[in-house]
Amino acid sequence: MIGxxxxxxxxxxxxxxxxxxLDSQGLELANASILIRGHVIEAIGPAADLPAxxxxxxxxxxxxxxxGLVNTHHHMYxxxxxxxxxxxxxxxxxxxxxxxxxxxxLTPEMVQVSTQVAMAELxxxxxxxxxxxxxxYPDSAQGRVRLDDSIEAAQAIGMRFVATRGSMxxxxxxxxxxxxxxxxxxxxxxxxxxxxxxxxxxxxxGAMVNVAVAPCSPFxxxxxxxxxxxxxxRSFAGQNVRLHTHLAENDHDIAYSREKxxxxxxxxxxELGWLGDDVxxxxxxxxxxxxxxxxxxxxxxxxxxxxxxxxxxxGIAPVRRMLDAGVPVGLGVDxxxxxxxxxxxxxxxxxxxxxxxxxxxEAPGVNAxxxxxxxxxxxxxxxxxxxxxxxxxxxxAEVLGRSxxxxxxxxxxxxxALFDLRTLAFAGGAVxxxxxSLMLCASPPAAYTVVNGRVVVRQGQLATLEMQTLIExxxxxxxxxxxxxx
Numbered sequence: 001m002i003g004x005x006x007x008x009x010x011x012x013x014x015x016x017x018x019x020x021x022l023d024s025q026g027l028e029l030a031n032a033s034i035l036i037r038g039h040v041i042e043a044i045g046p047a048a049d050l051p052a053x054x055x056x057x058x059x060x061x062x063x064x065x066x067x068g069l070v071n072t073h074h075h076m077y078x079x080x081x082x083x084x085x086x087x088x089x090x091x092x093x094x095x096x097x098x099x100x101x102x103x104x105x106l107t108p109e110m111v112q113v114s115t116q117v118a119m120a121e122l123x124x125x126x127x128x129x130x131x132x133x134x135x136x137y138p139d140s141a142q143g144r145v146r147l148d149d150s151i152e153a154a155q156a157i158g159m160r161f162v163a164t165r166g167s168m169x170x171x172x173x174x175x176x177x178x179x180x181x182x183x184x185x186x187x188x189x190x191x192x193x194x195x196x197x198x199x200x201x202x203x204x205x206g207a208m209v210n211v212a213v214a215p216c217s218p219f220x221x222x223x224x225x226x227x228x229x230x231x232x233x234r235s236f237a238g239q240n241v242r243l244h245t246h247l248a249e250n251d252h253d254i255a256y257s258r259e260k261x262x263x264x265x266x267x268x269x270x271e272l273g274w275l276g277d278d279v280x281x282x283x284x285x286x287x288x289x290x291x292x293x294x295x296x297x298x299x300x301x302x303x304x305x306x307x308x309x310x311x312x313x314x315g316i317a318p319v320r321r322m323l324d325a326g327v328p329v330g331l332g333v334d335x336x337x338x339x340x341x342x343x344x345x346x347x348x349x350x351x352x353x354x355x356x357x358x359x360x361x362e363a364p365g366v367n368a369x370x371x372x373x374x375x376x377x378x379x380x381x382x383x384x385x386x387x388x389x390x391x392x393x394x395x396x397a398e399v400l401g402r403s404x405x406x407x408x409x410x411x412x413x414x415x416x417a418l419f420d421l422r423t424l425a426f427a428g429g430a431v432x433x434x435x436x437s438l439m440l441c442a443s444p445p446a447a448y449t450v451v452n453g454r455v456v457v458r459q460g461q462l463a464t465l466e467m468q469t470l471i472e473x474x475x476x477x478x479x480x481x482x483x484x485x486x
Contacts, residue, residue: 008038011414011453012054015047017421018434019065022393022407026386028435034065036414039206039453044408058448058455062422064434066389067407068128068160068415068451069344070396073244073282073303073332076118076132076150077103077111080478081337092312093252096177099337100136102485104182107142108149110477115153117474118342120462122333126417126446127344128160128456129396129405131303131332133244133282135166135216136182147196151209158456158464160207160415162400163200164214164244165193167229169221175260177219186225189215190232203239205404206413208452210240217246218268219256230273240401243274247281250314254286266291275300280399282332283308284322285315292318296325301399304391306350307341308334316358319351319391320382330396346443348392355382385439414453417446 013034021027021044033050035043043050078099087098115132122130137145147165154161167189170176176183193213201211213233215221226245233241248254248265257265266287269275275294280301287295287302295302304317322329331351333342359382397406404413421430421437425444429437438444449457456464 010054011036012057013060014057016060016063016065020435022067023409036453041410041412041414063418064421066417067393069126069392071127071130071333072330072396072399073334074132075335076115078335078337079114079118080481082340092250100178103136104138105481105484106138106145107140108145111145111149112153113474115150116157119157119159121342123449123457124445125343125345128415128451131162133164133166133214151200158451162210164212165196166214166216168216169225212242212244214244226272242401243279248286249283266294285309285317292325295327301328303332304329305332305334306354308338311338316354319355328398330399331392348388349439349443352383352388352439385436388439416450418448420447
């Protein structure tokens with residue numbers, strides 16, 4: 001085809017049982033193949049219409065192929081503090097207060113290794129693109145933590161990465177939540193953020209690294225830093241340098257905003273220039289009707305994190321109302337210590353189930369017209385299985401400002417996941433509806449994960465790093481980090 005370098009290697013995903021393209025028509029193809037040349041999709045369609053050979057061929061018989069899943073919010077370093085006993089039953093603010101002193105001991109090696117562990121878990125669940133919000137940068141005898149540590153780790157493992165330069169500048173002595181020992185000077189934050197954008201950010205089609213500007217939260221940074229961060233990101237005009245933060249996560253978050261700023265979190269964001277199609281906020285569990293309207297009017301995105309919101313008892317985000325209003329919504333697994341997992345299929349499944357629970361809590365036994373329902377509930381459900389899969393793919397791509405990922409079509413990046421429908425997780429489900437069974441049945445691992453045309457997970461095993469060595473190293477560092485804080 002015109003526009004493709006014929007010298008590039010080819011990869012053929014051959015004769016898949018089902019290819020769910022997630023394109024604008026929601027096309028699902030039976031007995032289909034996908035031809036990849038280099039880093040992009042060259043052809044997709046019935047297996048009989050595509051070549052039978054390529055430089056590499058994956059026999060996809062009995063497999064479902066989806067676009068690579070997209071994770072829009074994470075704190076990968078937190079994989080070192082999963083299931084810490086002291087905060088297992090804490091809500092957000094108590095959870096943070098318990099963990100800040102531990103995270104203050106992070107080293108560059110810990111960030112690199114924890115990033116790869118988190119990414120390995122994501123990749124093995126079919127996730128091909130992830131953002132990460134690193135907002136704590138300790139300086140120790142082992143060196144100062146830098147966002148570069150995460151970016152270099154991502155390049156080694158082979159994941160498409162949106163690295164966000166997080167920051168905290170308001171410590172407890174100034175009325176903030178974090179201890180003073182983990183905050184930074186605002187002039188340094190802005191200077192380092194600019195350095196990272198100029199060094200790493202790539203705005204081209206198929207970019208493997210993006211950098212975003214990400215002050216941590218309203219309770220850990222100043223108004224000035226929020227404003228200056230927005231101005232910095234937008235000074236890189238036309239380069240898709242985006243803005244990210246936490247917003248309206250739980251009731252304490254709302255109370256803090258009203259007490260300190262005399263406004264709601266959405267009003268606070270509006271005042272500081274943090275609404276727009278170049279912005280996405282994590283959580284938004286407590287976003288009110290005014291906030292939803294503001295987000296919809298400005299095309300401000302939301303990273304919905306259902307598992308974390310349940311784990312920390314934050315609440316149920318009004319995702320259906322957001323989507324109906326026109327708010328871009330993607331999924332985020334959030335930090336490994338507030339989810340204790342990083343499985344994107346499971347995250348999508350939880351989003352589906354939690355949306356249905358929210359509907360029952362809001363209007364039990366009532367249909368869409370508010371009429372009582374007896375015997376057979378005919379009211380439409382909040383979310384379908386395909387809605388959930390869309391959040392995990394196209395929705396996430398939109399939130400991250402990427403038009404080159406999130407669905408399968410000619411010219412798109414060659415990011416995709418293959419799930420073996422012949423395994424136990426799909427038994428009795430895939431025979432009826434392979435796409436819905438991915439969301440409704442027990443969350444399976446990916447058999448293959450392809451990122452930018454490269455097979456990163458092969459037959460359920462990570463292909464780019466030696467997994468057992470990585471896990472052992474990570475566990476040693478997790479113990480060291482926890483013990484140092486005692």
